Amino acid sequence: MSPNVFVDNGRTDAQLQRSYRACRALNARHGKTFFLATRLLAPDQRPAIHALYGFARRADDILDDIDPSRAVTERAARLDALAGQFIAEDADADAVLPAVLHTARSYRISPELFASFLDSMRMDLTVTDYPNRRALDHYVFGSAEVIGLQVLPVLGTVCPVDEAAPYAAALGKAFQLTNFLRDVDEDLVRDRVYLPADELAAHAVDRDLLQWCQAHRRTDPRVRRALMAQHAYTRDVYNQARAGIALLAARSRPCVSTALTLYSEILDRIEDLDFDIFVHRARVGTPRRAAVGSRGLARALWSRHAFPATTKPAGPQPLQPLR
Template identity: 65%
Template sequence: MISSELDAAGVTEPSLREAYRQCRDVNAAHGKTFFLATRLLTPRQRPAVHALYGFARGADDILDQFDDRDVEQRADELQQLSKKLFAGLVQDEPCDDNPTLTAVVDTARKYDISWDLFDDFLASMRMDLTVTDYPDRKSLEQYMYGSAEVIGLQMLPVLGTVGPREEAAPYAAALGKAFQLTNFLRDVDEDLRRGRVYLPADELAAHGVDRDRLLWCQREGRVDDRVRAALAEQHAITRGVYEQARPGIDVLAACSRPCVAAALTLYSEILDRIETIDFEIFGRRATVGKPRRLAVAVAGLGKAWASRVRSGSA
């Protein structure tokens, strides 16, 4: 399967093919919902998406893996990653010692994805080294632009659009933000263990909630009424962002719509799950079950195949 995808994408050089294979393996192992959605893309699009995922995952692992590295060590690793990416993408130097960078640089060149989008992403990753709380939504939005919105913007050239790319950009950015806001809600418990809260402090405070109250819930393994009300408000805000993003599906190239529609459906159903468990997100993880994920994928496959038949790319 992977060989046919690489053939379709025009990747022929053996070491480059291996670099893309490694990115695909990372995506399959760590981003199961996202990986399932990529199966709805055309074979030629998939390697590029896997490369973008692999790069983002690698940067995230520098920050979030539970090990004995201190902040200075993580900062140095992130800086080295940034330097190597800049050297490869802007200065045309080889990235032979890093297969993920090799693949993502090739993708960025092929699809004209600018260095600025990667630089903005890495700037938000650096924020995670020292920033543990966000006083208001404006400060959180600043972080999310680099950590989530630019991911949607990086993906846009790979997905393709029916009109000018800049018209589709706000929708792509909104979808990246919606996905991340969903993760913030689902992962409050896990993020607290890393010392972080990704919910605006002033909006929590309006319900009488602060970090100490969240830590109390974590210790008790349950939410109280104040935290439940605060999470419900964040839940509603996230729903609104999905609605902002949804019209963007229609401005994508037809071959990409089933994939993005499936991803939107599955991620928004994580919100359904959070609501179903009455916001009891401590000690449990809201997930969409495998049967449901497969059902959405099967439905999407039918639409993807029909699209390819119409375009003559089946």
């Protein structure tokens, strides 16, 4: 910890340190694959990424609370409170807010990206099905694509940010679509289906059939075909996103490449399971994650040495409490 006291909108260095640590702990506990990838970033980049994750996790925790005693109105009030605290920059209201507010200011992350994220989170309070791809894409933009756009200034680019933005958004989308495929069973428990209804209907699949599969712990052939189509679509989104890695700052490429590899391999595991997602949850095993992570770390260390950061974001620099 720095011996100097850095004050940011009333926050002292020690208070910001605690907030960044709280965000890091959330990332380590809930986002294991993502957290592994963040270890490949330079130390000065990690706190900001953890902060952005921490804010997203806070909203997710509110929405995914399936305690029947908590009405939709109560969760809506809690989400609105978090949004209000962020807009008002009320850093005392929540442990993650000092860090995320500091990160947003430091990297000049557009408030509109946070607003879009919160709009999609509000959709989860009442929307349980998506009639078509357009409707799902609207949700995915706010729930996932904006996350890619938020982290882009932290990662840095070798081109104008606007040129790299579509690829960053595509990677966020690919990660989210992977979650949708992996978590069909879990999402049904929460009364949600994150697959376009018209594309499922093309394979004679509807919510009732998905629930039958869940109840009988088996994948009906029609559902398998529908999932295969969603799987292929998601593969295409990964291919779009992969082309953007070369546009990132050299020191950030190993991290993003590793994250893309590990997360896309969840699709491999789904395929290996023959889409039997109502019995097994697709996972990338620890040995594989360790192997990919080790190779990524070697590339990351070399990149940091060969291509040291030459520019810094405008505004107060993020603290570096974490290693």
